[in-house]
Amino acid sequence: MTSRSTATLRSRLVDQAASDLEDNRRRQRELTERLAILQQEEALLTDILKLAQRYESFAAPSRLPEQSQDDPVVDRPRRTSAANERRPLLGDLLLELLGEHDEPCSARELRDGLLEKHPDRRPTPQVVRNTLESLVAKGRIRRDKQRRSVMYTLSPSQTAA
Structure with missing residues (x-):
């Protein structure tokens, strides 16, 4: 270089x-x-x-403005927690509806019955199917395929209970 x-x-x-x-x-x-x-x-x-x-x-929860210091504190429950405690689970409602039928029911029939009996509950068809499949997995209901339809019935253990 x-x-x-x-x-x-x-x-x-x-x-x-x-x-x-x-x-x-x-x-x-x-x-x-x-x-x-x-x-x-x-x-x-x-x-x-x-x-x-x-x-x-x-x-x-605290004292209301119009309460004097000697008045007891009013403990009001929250509406959301009280409403959640009173509302039954969707699975329980579906089990109840299945118990009212002697014959197998489709998810659509169960959803229609649910909407009729509980107008405040508006689950989508998919949520109803998912809940039903969860109940099948837990052994609480039975699933039977009839041609292209899926029908649900209470399992024998649920019927006895």
């Missing part, structure tokens, strides 16, 4: 190193800015979490 080609190579390497160094510094600045943004987002989310926890403590 000649001294001229060595100088040219050295010059290229120095230029490349300077360019790489500048790229690294630019990337470090970008990452530092991104880190600062993420830290701000974390602080914001932490504040939101604290506010949500504080709100939960406010949402607990």
Whole structure:
């Protein structure tokens, strides 16, 4: 190698190193800015979490404004939890409907019966089929195929119960 080609190579390497160094510094600045943004987002989310926890403590049953300090605290149950406790499971309703029939029923017939007896319940046909298949898997009902139709009946153990 000649001294001229060595100088040219050295010059290229120095230029490349300077360019790489500048790229690294630019990337470090970008990452530092991104880190600062993420830290701000974390602080914001932490504040939101604290506010949500504080709100939960406010949402607990408390004295009504018109109550005096000596009056007892009225503890009202939440509507959502009370409604969930009173609502029977879909599987139980389907078992009840099957028990009312002497002959096998299709998923459509069971859904129609459910909609008639429980108008507040509006499960999709797929949800009814899935629930019926779950009951089959648990051995609580039997599934029989009649041509292209699938019919359901109570299993003998359920009939005895």
